[in-house]
Amino acid sequence: MIASMRRVIAQPWLYSFVGAALVWIAAVTYTGGYGAGGMLSAGIALAAFSVIVGTAQMFVITLGPGNVDLSLPANMGLASAVAMKVMGGCDALVLVGLVAAIASGTTIGIANYLLIRLLRIPPIIATLSASFVVQSIGISYGRGLQVKPPPGFATATTVQIAGVSVMAVVVVVFSVGIGLLLHRTTFGRSVAAIGQNARAARLANIPVERIRALTYALGGALGGLCGALLAGYFQGSSLDIGNEYLLTSIAVVVIGGTSVAGGRANVTGLWGASLFLVMLLTMLNTYGVSAGVRLLVTGLVIIAVIVTAGGPRIAR
Amino acid sequence: MRRVIYALLATTAVALASGPARADTKDMRIAFSNNYAGNSWRQAMLKSYGAVADKAVQDKIIGAADVFTTSDKEVPTQAAQLQNLILQGYNAIVINAASPEALNGAVKQACDAGIVVVSFDGIVTEPCAYRIRVDYRALAAKAMDYLATKLPKGGNLLEIRGVAGTSIDDDFHNGTLDGLKKYPQFKVVNSVEGDWDETTAQKAVSTVLPSLPEIVGVVDQGGDGYGAAQAFQNGGRKQPIIIMGNRQDELAWWVQQKKANGYETWSASSAPGVSTMAFWVAQQVLDGRKDIPHDLVDPYLAFTQDTVDAALPKIPVGGVATIEYSQDDAKKIIDDNMKK
Numbered sequence: 001m002i003a004s005m006r007r008v009i010a011q012p013w014l015y016s017f018v019g020a021a022l023v024w025i026a027a028v029t030y031t032g033g034y035g036a037g038g039m040l041s042a043g044i045a046l047a048a049f050s051v052i053v054g055t056a057q058m059f060v061i062t063l064g065p066g067n068v069d070l071s072l073p074a075n076m077g078l079a080s081a082v083a084m085k086v087m088g089g090c091d092a093l094v095l096v097g098l099v100a101a102i103a104s105g106t107t108i109g110i111a112n113y114l115l116i117r118l119l120r121i122p123p124i125i126a127t128l129s130a131s132f133v134v135q136s137i138g139i140s141y142g143r144g145l146q147v148k149p150p151p152g153f154a155t156a157t158t159v160q161i162a163g164v165s166v167m168a169v170v171v172v173v174f175s176v177g178i179g180l181l182l183h184r185t186t187f188g189r190s191v192a193a194i195g196q197n198a199r200a201a202r203l204a205n206i207p208v209e210r211i212r213a214l215t216y217a218l219g220g221a222l223g224g225l226c227g228a229l230l231a232g233y234f235q236g237s238s239l240d241i242g243n244e245y246l247l248t249s250i251a252v253v254v255i256g257g258t259s260v261a262g263g264r265a266n267v268t269g270l271w272g273a274s275l276f277l278v279m280l281l282t283m284l285n286t287y288g289v290s291a292g293v294r295l296l297v298t299g300l301v302i303i304a305v306i307v308t309a310g311g312p313r314i315a316r
Numbered sequence: 317m318r319r320v321i322y323a324l325l326a327t328t329a330v331a332l333a334s335g336p337a338r339a340d341t342k343d344m345r346i347a348f349s350n351n352y353a354g355n356s357w358r359q360a361m362l363k364s365y366g367a368v369a370d371k372a373v374q375d376k377i378i379g380a381a382d383v384f385t386t387s388d389k390e391v392p393t394q395a396a397q398l399q400n401l402i403l404q405g406y407n408a409i410v411i412n413a414a415s416p417e418a419l420n421g422a423v424k425q426a427c428d429a430g431i432v433v434v435s436f437d438g439i440v441t442e443p444c445a446y447r448i449r450v451d452y453r454a455l456a457a458k459a460m461d462y463l464a465t466k467l468p469k470g471g472n473l474l475e476i477r478g479v480a481g482t483s484i485d486d487d488f489h490n491g492t493l494d495g496l497k498k499y500p501q502f503k504v505v506n507s508v509e510g511d512w513d514e515t516t517a518q519k520a521v522s523t524v525l526p527s528l529p530e531i532v533g534v535v536d537q538g539g540d541g542y543g544a545a546q547a548f549q550n551g552g553r554k555q556p557i558i559i560m561g562n563r564q565d566e567l568a569w570w571v572q573q574k575k576a577n578g579y580e581t582w583s584a585s586s587a588p589g590v591s592t593m594a595f596w597v598a599q600q601v602l603d604g605r606k607d608i609p610h611d612l613v614d615p616y617l618a619f620t621q622d623t624v625d626a627a628l629p630k631i632p633v634g635g636v637a638t639i640e641y642s643q644d645d646a647k648k649i650i651d652d653n654m655k656k
Binding site for chain 1: 353354355356359388477480481506507508509513514515516518519520522523524525526527528542543546550551563564565632633634635
């Protein structure tokens, strides 16, 4: 009993959930208990998006040192435009639109990999420069217009049952699937193996390059999917829709207990970290602090979490 | 006596403005330096500019009007672009600047090379340049006037701020504060950052709404009204009077609510077509006019309960309401500014 409790306490993801709960309590205390349920309900709905983008980033980061996808925000912006244009406000075309958004994201993921592999550009530079290209494509494709989602799709992404966002529940199921993919399949284990030691993985006959290509493609696909869902939730595509997810995607991965150095991924932690960041935003907004203070606190908290939670694992 | 002198001055100004052209601008070239094109406002700005400037070239009013857009809102890129435009020998540069101060060096170089620089929207503080601003402070104060007439009893307001640190955000905020002083029956119970973006605004309002008492009005800066409306709807709240900002989705939502339940509000914003105002100012200065003040105020574009229905169909879906100025419109605004 004590041993199993100790094991739970040793889990890095636990802290993010505890943190989220504490921040929520702090916000609720400020309002004297008013709006507690509403905050939680809005927080869960918003956290779902960070989880999807975070999952994309988690796979890429787990590939090992230097691997990161900075093109996700641009990818999401383009995918939101692609999805809304393909759907054209018509509920019958929702699936086609989603497939188009995922295809757009996958293409960007593969392009990222090709830049890294064929031109031997470090991922951080390859994906950043790819994001400029994607942004330009987005501008000429979308012309900066906000295209509205079909009513059915908008409802599907926003509807709540007893205060719980239905989409968030679907994303929880998705996370379980991702957990299985990561821990129970050859692909998932290969990703972790490459992250731990690429050379050892190669010697163990893991098709390293194929797995890397698949991982970047998967990351791109998830980014595309998230872009389309965001356009549904926020009632319209926008090239800037993914902007804030550049830092968020990396922060939720790190705060959630995934190793920045690669090789160790944590799906549960993504939820804790996403809830934590959304609740932090809720709390600061409730306190009515200025934008400057909000950014400052968010930055300091992320640094603090990385230092305390990530410290020993990086040193190892 | 003083009033008479002012009147005389104004008449002289009008006479001067409507007098014959003093220099020929038909061989002169105007460049447009822009630093971002990724949202509906900027797209409308470019479209209006293109329409008016191309027509001016066709009508042989001006020799060439080329548009140069860098994509990343970065100061160094735009500074380098300005250097290029100076070397290419343009007679005037119309600029939407990435920073009010950081481009002053490059702008000064252009002025020293005898180039007329006209900034708008993103203005530059370098004194040699012209600045075309919208009086956002007056706009925000006017929004408070509107709320006071609709809600004489007052109540709780939610404020949505724009991009922190910009002069535009400060102006709006100060205008709101002016209004609060004038109408003490209103109280701003919270203030969130919406960045003039519907997604950011919706997210910010969603997170803060559960903790707020009943809200009767939302004072914002445009581009954020529709997101606020969505947040109120998703949160199961009664829609307050949300001040709108001339985006098509904001006005479309307003018209739809108006039909459904008689919803009333007011909408105002700067028109992206202010780019065409900047174009004509540049042309007028090239034309030899020395009397134009370096700081010009461009009137904002507003829609009311009565004008919104007619205006909506003219705005492209997902776009923003705009007006394109003719040369005469621009001259009139310049004159109005000189009367002040």
